[in-house]
Amino acid sequence: KMANIAIVGATGMVGRTFLKVLEDRNFPIENLYLFSSKKSAGSSLEFKGKNYIVEELNENSFDRDIDIALFSAGGNVSLKYAPIAKEKGVIVVDNSSAFRMHKDIPLVVPEVNPEDIKNHNGIIANPNCSTIQAVVALKPLHDKFKIKRIVYSTYQAVSGSGVNGINDLEEGLKGNKNIFYPHQIANNCLPHIDTFLENGYTKEEMKMINETMKILNDYSLKITSTTVRVPVFNCHSESVNVEFEKTFEIEDIFKTLRNAHGVVVLDDPSSNEYPLALNVTGKDEVFVGRIRRDFSLDNGINMWIVADNIRKGAATNAVQIAEYILKYNLI
Ligand code: 2RA
Numbered sequence: 001k002m003a004n005i006a007i008v009g010a011t012g013m014v015g016r017t018f019l020k021v022l023e024d025r026n027f028p029i030e031n032l033y034l035f036s037s038k039k040s041a042g043s044s045l046e047f048k049g050k051n052y053i054v055e056e057l058n059e060n061s062f063d064r065d066i067d068i069a070l071f072s073a074g075g076n077v078s079l080k081y082a083p084i085a086k087e088k089g090v091i092v093v094d095n096s097s098a099f100r101m102h103k104d105i106p107l108v109v110p111e112v113n114p115e116d117i118k119n120h121n122g123i124i125a126n127p128n129c130s131t132i133q134a135v136v137a138l139k140p141l142h143d144k145f146k147i148k149r150i151v152y153s154t155y156q157a158v159s160g161s162g163v164n165g166i167n168d169l170e171e172g173l174k175g176n177k178n179i180f181y182p183h184q185i186a187n188n189c190l191p192h193i194d195t196f197l198e199n200g201y202t203k204e205e206m207k208m209i210n211e212t213m214k215i216l217n218d219y220s221l222k223i224t225s226t227t228v229r230v231p232v233f234n235c236h237s238e239s240v241n242v243e244f245e246k247t248f249e250i251e252d253i254f255k256t257l258r259n260a261h262g263v264v265v266l267d268d269p270s271s272n273e274y275p276l277a278l279n280v281t282g283k284d285e286v287f288v289g290r291i292r293r294d295f296s297l298d299n300g301i302n303m304w305i306v307a308d309n310i311r312k313g314a315a316t317n318a319v320q321i322a323e324y325i326l327k328y329n330l331i
Contacts, residue, residue: 002030009073010034017315062088086122110320111262129313140260146245152225235277275306
């Protein structure tokens, strides 16, 4: 079945990656419509050798036969236009955080909870990139050994902040003052992603905590998180400590991860093999290494998880959701 696809935020970093992933995965597109803000409208983008003019998004943009709309244009655009698209019968896959915690809106990572897509009411939320890569590795372990507690420590690339983040690192490396981040990012680590909340955590940290519980559908999980911006251009790295209810042999952990959907285990310290951000750009899998028992606990492990935050962390995850929409005959 061919589908009519709209991309909202088409000229942004994730928007352009939507196009690349749709082409890479040969998604069956009948018609393609590209939308952006006034600033970028009129430009054209190439898809499968054809040029498409980017239109300015407005209230009437969905008054045409669109089956699925992929949004990545910020929370305000999603809040305003996703309901309009939904009213026109479009299924929205929203990359922003606007709807993620709404109880009647599925929050989906296809390797983890694809069935939740069937309960959509017109909007399906794409989780935060740092959450997506973690739960792809955690889900199979949770199913087998029942997670009790998770400690997240992240090392997040500047591409998570879009072109502003990339510019700040480029300028910073040239010795110029950066203007986007609150402090110098070059040769530095900033324990500050998104804004601070009353409880002393940042929104990014609370997203990981709240989204993990919703995606794994387990609100008894004990989770804490520290999210840090590091001077890496692309790919997020995460140190994840997990405490399980059940006992295990470390070989069982390796076996479970090696058989996990969407996971590649790279773990051979004798040959200095572990996932590296520099090697993961452009890939759609989640790479796991440094897998080892946490001897300070009865049933605990540590692991190192790396993924491309723009692909698996955003664009590819959304396109995979769109693939399931077709697979489940929801359009
Ligand atoms: C970041 N996860 O890395 C957030 C949003 N992409 O900045």
